[in-house]
Amino acid sequence: MTGRRQFLATLAAAGAATAAPRGWAQGTPAIVKPGGTLAVAIFADPLSFDPHIAANVQGRAACRAIHDALFTVDRQGRLAPGLVVSWTQPDNRTFVLKLREGVQFHDGTPFDAESVRYNLERIRSGKLGANAIRAGEIRALDTCTVVDAATVKFALRYPFAAFLFPLTDVAGCIGSPTAFEKWGLDYSLHPAGTGPFKLAEYMKDARTVLERNGAYWNAGKPHLDRVILRPIPTDSTRLAELRSGGVQIAEAMPLQDVHRLRDSKDIVLSERIGFRWEYFGFNLHDAYPGKSKPFRQAFQWAIDREALHQVAYFGTGAIGYDGILPGSPFADPGYAPFHRDLDRAKRLIDQSGLGRVSIQAPLQPDPVKQRAAQVFQANAAELGVSIAIQQVDSAGYAATLSAGTLPIDLQGWWGYRPDPDQYLAILLNSIGSYAKYNAYSNPAMDALIQGEESALTEADRRKDFRQVADLMNEDAVYVPWHYSSDFKGLSPAVRGFYHPQDGIIAFQDLTLQG
Amino acid sequence: MIALAGGRPRAGRALRMPGDALARAGLALVVVSVGMAVLAPLLAPFGPDAIDYRAMLQGPSPAHLLGTDDLGRDVFTRLLYGGRLSLGVGVASVVLAVVAGVPIGLLSGYLGGIADEILMRVIDSVMAMPPLVLALTITAVLGPGLANAMLAIAIVAVPAFTRLVRGQVLSVKHEDYVMAAQSVGARPSRLVLRHILPNAINPVIVQAALGVGFAMITESSVSFIGLGAQPPTATWGSMVQVGFQYLETAPWLALAPAVMIFLAVLGFTMLGEGLRGLLDPAVRARG
Numbered sequence: 001m002t003g004r005r006q007f008l009a010t011l012a013a014a015g016a017a018t019a020a021p022r023g024w025a026q027g028t029p030a031i032v033k034p035g036g037t038l039a040v041a042i043f044a045d046p047l048s049f050d051p052h053i054a055a056n057v058q059g060r061a062a063c064r065a066i067h068d069a070l071f072t073v074d075r076q077g078r079l080a081p082g083l084v085v086s087w088t089q090p091d092n093r094t095f096v097l098k099l100r101e102g103v104q105f106h107d108g109t110p111f112d113a114e115s116v117r118y119n120l121e122r123i124r125s126g127k128l129g130a131n132a133i134r135a136g137e138i139r140a141l142d143t144c145t146v147v148d149a150a151t152v153k154f155a156l157r158y159p160f161a162a163f164l165f166p167l168t169d170v171a172g173c174i175g176s177p178t179a180f181e182k183w184g185l186d187y188s189l190h191p192a193g194t195g196p197f198k199l200a201e202y203m204k205d206a207r208t209v210l211e212r213n214g215a216y217w218n219a220g221k222p223h224l225d226r227v228i229l230r231p232i233p234t235d236s237t238r239l240a241e242l243r244s245g246g247v248q249i250a251e252a253m254p255l256q257d258v259h260r261l262r263d264s265k266d267i268v269l270s271e272r273i274g275f276r277w278e279y280f281g282f283n284l285h286d287a288y289p290g291k292s293k294p295f296r297q298a299f300q301w302a303i304d305r306e307a308l309h310q311v312a313y314f315g316t317g318a319i320g321y322d323g324i325l326p327g328s329p330f331a332d333p334g335y336a337p338f339h340r341d342l343d344r345a346k347r348l349i350d351q352s353g354l355g356r357v358s359i360q361a362p363l364q365p366d367p368v369k370q371r372a373a374q375v376f377q378a379n380a381a382e383l384g385v386s387i388a389i390q391q392v393d394s395a396g397y398a399a400t401l402s403a404g405t406l407p408i409d410l411q412g413w414w415g416y417r418p419d420p421d422q423y424l425a426i427l428l429n430s431i432g433s434y435a436k437y438n439a440y441s442n443p444a445m446d447a448l449i450q451g452e453e454s455a456l457t458e459a460d461r462r463k464d465f466r467q468v469a470d471l472m473n474e475d476a477v478y479v480p481w482h483y484s485s486d487f488k489g490l491s492p493a494v495r496g497f498y499h500p501q502d503g504i505i506a507f508q509d510l511t512l513q514g
Numbered sequence: 515m516i517a518l519a520g521g522r523p524r525a526g527r528a529l530r531m532p533g534d535a536l537a538r539a540g541l542a543l544v545v546v547s548v549g550m551a552v553l554a555p556l557l558a559p560f561g562p563d564a565i566d567y568r569a570m571l572q573g574p575s576p577a578h579l580l581g582t583d584d585l586g587r588d589v590f591t592r593l594l595y596g597g598r599l600s601l602g603v604g605v606a607s608v609v610l611a612v613v614a615g616v617p618i619g620l621l622s623g624y625l626g627g628i629a630d631e632i633l634m635r636v637i638d639s640v641m642a643m644p645p646l647v648l649a650l651t652i653t654a655v656l657g658p659g660l661a662n663a664m665l666a667i668a669i670v671a672v673p674a675f676t677r678l679v680r681g682q683v684l685s686v687k688h689e690d691y692v693m694a695a696q697s698v699g700a701r702p703s704r705l706v707l708r709h710i711l712p713n714a715i716n717p718v719i720v721q722a723a724l725g726v727g728f729a730m731i732t733e734s735s736v737s738f739i740g741l742g743a744q745p746p747t748a749t750w751g752s753m754v755q756v757g758f759q760y761l762e763t764a765p766w767l768a769l770a771p772a773v774m775i776f777l778a779v780l781g782f783t784m785l786g787e788g789l790r791g792l793l794d795p796a797v798r799a800r801g
Contacts, residue, residue, distance in 0.1 A: 236762060256571070256584070256763055310567040311585050365740040367759055374585055374746050378565050391658050391740040 036512040037226040038494070040505075041238040041250040045205050045231040049191040051173035052123050053131045057415075060170050061504045062229060065210050066106075067173035067193025070097070070116065071164055073418045077329050077501070079164055083111065083174055083194065092159035092456055099150045103217045105176035107192040113146040118177040120144050131185070137166035137422075159454035161461060165419035169502070196222040196508035205231055210507070222508035223496070242267060242489045248512065249494060251503070253487035255314045255368070261489060268490045272499040273317055274325035275416055275486035279478040280376060281409030284439040288407045289359060289385075295352035296476035300338050302345035303379050305481050312372035317484040322469035323427070324420050326483055327501045329458055330465045337473055342382060349383050358386040361410050364397050369411040372481075376410055404437050412478060416502045420465055425449050428472060440477045537788020540723075543781025547774070551597035560588040562595040563746040571764045581766045583756060585746075589770055596748035597774060603664045603742075603749070604730035604782075608722050610668035612675055616718060619679025620706055624687060634680070641673045649732050653741045660733075660749070663742040667729045678721055682714030689713075716793035723786030727779040734775050750775045 042061075048054045051063040074080035086098045103111040121144070122128070124135045140160040145153045156163060166172065179192035191199050194217065197210035208229040212222055230247060232238045235254035242250040243266065253261060253269065261269040280299065282290030289295050305319045321338060324331045359380075363373050370389075377387040387408070392400070400406045414423040426432040429449045430441035448471060452464035472478060486503040496509045550557065559579075566586035574581045580589040622633040640648070652666035686692060687710060695709050734751030736742040738758075743749040750771040757768025 235759075254759075256760055260763065307565065307567040311565065311570065314570075367756075370745055371584060374563075375565060375567075377746060378563065389745045391744060 033511055033513060034223045035225050036223075037228060038224050038249065038507070038510060038512060039228045039230060039247040041232045041241050041247040042229050043231070043233050043235075043238065043252045046208055046229065047204075048188040049199055049202070050185075050188040051170040051175060051191075051193075052119075052128060052134050053185075053188060054170055055133060057503060058229070058231070062199075062208055062210070063170050063173055063191070063193075064195065064504055065197040065227065065507050066191045066195045066199055067170075067175055068103075068195050069169060069172040070167040070174065071172055073168050073500070073502075075498075077327050077418060079168065079418075082168070082172070083116075087164070089456070092161070092454055093156040095154040095156075095164060096147070097152050097154070099152065100217065101150050103194050104215060105179070105192045105194050106198050106213060107176050107179050109176040109178040109192070111174065111194050112149045113152045114149075115174055115177050116152050117144045117146050118180070119174045122180060123171060128185070134166075134171040137171045138163075161453055161455055162419040162421040165417065165422060168418055197227060200226070207231075216508070218508065223511040224507065227507050239489065242491065245491070248491040249497075249505070250489040251486075253489045255316060255487070258314060258316055258487060266492070268492055268494075270488045270490060270497065270499045271316065271485045272327075272501055272503065273485045274327040274331075274483050274501050275317075275503055276413050276484050277320055277323055277325055277480060278312075278372070278482040278484065279323070279409075279412040279480045281406075281412040281434075281438060281478050282476070283404070283407055283409075283437075284477060285404060289352075289354050289357045290408065290438075290477075292352040292354055293476065294348040295354055295357075296479070297474075298345040298348035298352070298383060299380075299479045300345075300473060300476055301341045301348070302383050303376060303479065303481060304340055305338075306340075307379075308372055308375050308481050311375050312368050313482060313484055316487070317482055320480055320483040321473070322480055323414070323424055323472065323478070324465055324469060325416060325501070328418075328420060330420055330462050332466065335466075335469065337470075345383055349385070356384055356386075358388065359407050360390055361387050361408050362390050362392045362397055362400050362406060363410050364394050365391050366411065373410040401437055402433075404439065406437070409438075413484075418502075420468075421449070421453060424465075424468060424472075425453070427478060428468065435477075438477055440475070442471070442475060445471050445475070534788045534792055536784050537792060540781050540784025540786070540788050543777055544785055547597060547778040547781060548601055550594055551601050554591075554594035554598055558588075558591040558594050560591045562592050562748055563587065564591075571760065571767075573764070574766060580770045581764065583753075583767055584760065584764075587746075589753075589767060592748040592753060593750070593770055593774060596750045596753055596771060597778070599660060599743060599747065600730055600733060600750040600775070601778065603660060603667070603733045604726045604778075607664045607667035607729045607733070608671060608725040610664070611671035611725065612718065612722055614668065615672040615675030616679050616711075618672070619676040620683055620711060620714075622676065623680035623683025624702070624706055624710065630680075633676075637673045637676050640670070641677075645670045645728075646732060646735055649736060650739065650741065653736050658741045658744060660737075660743050660747070663733055663736045666736070667732045670732070671725050671729060674721060674725065675718060678717050679714055682717060683710055686710055686713045717790075720786050720790040720793060723782050723789055727782040727786070730775060730779055730782070750778075 042058045044056055044058050046059040046062040047056060048059050049062055049066060051067050054060050054063045069082045070084045072080045072082045083100050084097045085100050088096045090096065099113060105111060120138060120141065123132065123138060140156045140158060140163050141154055142157045143155045147153050173193060175187065176192040179190060180187055183190045189202060196213050196216045198213050200211040201209035210227040212225050216222065232241060238250045239254065239257065241247045258269065261267055282296045284290050309315060309319050318326065321336050361373065363369060373389055377389060380387045401409065417423055427434045428445050429435060430446050435441065448464060448468050452461045452468065455461045455464055488499065490497060493513050495511045495513050498509065564587060569582050569586040571584055572578055572582045578588050580593060583589055618633060622630045649666045649670045652669055653663050656662035656665065692705065692709050695705055733742055733749065734754060737749050737751030738755045743752040753771035754768050760767050
């Protein structure tokens with residue numbers, strides 16, 4: 001199994017699938033057969049097609065089929081052209097972007113530098129009110145200047161090496177200024193991007209129909225006439241639809257079925273590791289035992305990461321010791337500073353001087369997190385620490401977390417972002433929201449974060465991120481334990497498939513055979 | 515042994531369980547379920563929360579009679595320990611409901627008038643809501659946990675006992691023997707406790723037996739949606755919840771606790787129906 005998993009991961013990483021066995025769905029045939037309708041089982045409704053508002057992964061995926069982003073991420077995890085064809089960084093606070101020319105929005109408005117400026121200003125203008133969820137991603141932007149019709153210049157408030165990375169996702173998706181003006185917040189249902197597909201029909205919780213944009217700038221694409229996204233929240237129903245041919249792609253395949261599906265003859269299972277990373281988080285407020293550093297550190301040595309890997313994720317994904325996801329240019333596959341050592345953990349607990357400890361642990365009823373939490377609970381019990389799990393709904397969990405009253409975070413995770421700064425700064429920098437929730441503030445960490453944000457080369461940032469990981473583990477406010485995988489099930493008829501690390505499929509590359 | 519109806523004037527009402535096959539079969543199921551739960555520490559081959567990730571989701575085998583769950587825990591063991599809580603919550607919530615519901619019914623029926631009106635309208639408003647929805651709402655408001663679930667189930671079950679007892683009180687309070695006691699100057703408390711209650715209690719016993727079944731199903735439902743027992747504590751309902759995710763790959767996980775819920779509820783229901791046959795003169799007359 002491991003061999004096959006590595007094989008699939010390699011395929012996904014290299015995108016070189018043509019030599020794979022039995023008509024492997026990732027292969028691109030020599031002659032592309034255009035046309036056809038692809039149905040995709042997604043697990044939640046996209047809810048919004050406004051890229052500046054869309055929040056869930058399904059909404060982001062639909063927005064990115066309708067809109068092009070300024071940048072893309074290449075298969076090595078680095079920044080690559082999108083609507084921006086080339087860029088320079090004259091100094092650590094300035095970026096100059098050369099835009100793709102001759103591109104039109106779905107409503108006929110030409111794409112130019114002004115539309116880029118318009119979109120970024122809209123994100124941070126306050127026009128979106130409480131929906132302005134992407135404003136934080138471009139907080140570093142001071143001014144966006146139109147140099148000429150095909151050139152824009154970003155001036156930053158402070159040096160920020162990772163600034164361009166959020167622009168690979170919805171924050172960088174450019175919509176037609178004409179359509180934004182016409183529809184206002186209703187743009188959500190009347191999107192006009194430059195992307196390969198147009199929104200043809202939307203029925204909430206039933207289907208989203210995307211139709212081919214015949215005037216797409218990337219000649220020859222998309223190949224499909226139509227993509228239908230069907231929200232199906234139940235794992236087994238998504239799988240049944242895929243088996244019966246009702247859909248050709250199903251996302252979020254149930255983990256417990258993964259081993260069985262790998263042996264399936266009529267379904268191709270694709271795994272991409274590094275979809276998200278998991279940690280157990282401690283609250284450092286005085287009211288909670290997490291205030292003691294030795295107490296927190298004890299868990300680095302006490303938790304059974306192998307058991308967590310097997311139980312919570314059925315042996316899929318990989319054990320992880322830091323927040324740098326596999327697939328990132330900053331990842332270090334050999335980084336494993338801990339092994340299970342209960343004696344050492346017990347000594348640290350003694351050192352903490354806290355005596356017998358009992359912690360309330362609010363937890364959402366997510367099966368993966370429930371399993372992980374119970375392993376953690378058993379490991380903690382070996383240290384004499386009692387964990388009382390209390391199942392709460394997602395709103396209750398989020399409210400407790402953001403109020404700074406979550407004693408311990410047993411379901412901590414962060415989804416893939418192309419640059420680790422996009423979440424590590426939030427978790428570790430003392431001005432980051434999660435750092436505030438957990439009362440974590442370490443000037444040495446702030447300096448390291450500032451260092452990687454102002455560094456100009458990838459090599460310098462790699463060194464900085466290693467130090468960030470080391471200090472994060474030393475302070476143990478977060479105890480990392482896993483990198484999980486994204487699983488998609490495909491019909492063998494699907495061709496041209498590449499499994500990106502963020503799990504968002506480029507539908508324009510797909511074809512259907514047979 | 516069920517001769518709780520002391521003071522009932524009609525003669526020849528000795529309760530003979532062996533005479534009623536339904537009650538006997540129900541009792542047998544109840545005794546087996548309770549016996550398994552009580553003897554759990556002696557019968558269970560493993561600890562109820564002992565995780566073994568090398569033995570996850572294994573099918574039934576000599577080592578694990580009912581297989582293992584998604585954390586490699588022995589399902590048979592958890593079934594035994596889960597029964598302690600499921601049955602315990604079922605019985606305890608009915609006891610609570612009886613303790614609260616019977617006095618209200620006695621008062622309401624005996625006092626009559628405006629007190630009866632007020633109490634009955636309150637009881638009606640509770641009965642107007644679907645019991646499961648009400649139990650879930652109360653548990654959600656009180657906070658997740660088995661104790662709160664038990665309280666919620668008790669609250670939901672109170673009206674049935676109140677209504678029942680009130681009806682009984684109304685039907686017996688004008689009986690000759692009550693009137694006779696009243697005429698010789700018996701105090702109201704004596705009248706209610708010595709003369710009315712003993713003659714109104716038989717349907718309560720039947721309802722209690724039936725109510726345990728309802729309470730167990732409700733506890734299972736509350737635990738199924740995560741508001742009852744909290745991990746790693748096993749109840750049959752929480753075990754079905756976990757098993758539900760693995761219906762295709764490991765059906766025993768949901769099946770084993772579901773069968774136990776079925777058998778225990780069936781047992782209590784048969785016992786209740788059997789008792790009704792033994793205790794209810796109308797049924798006896800027909801039978």
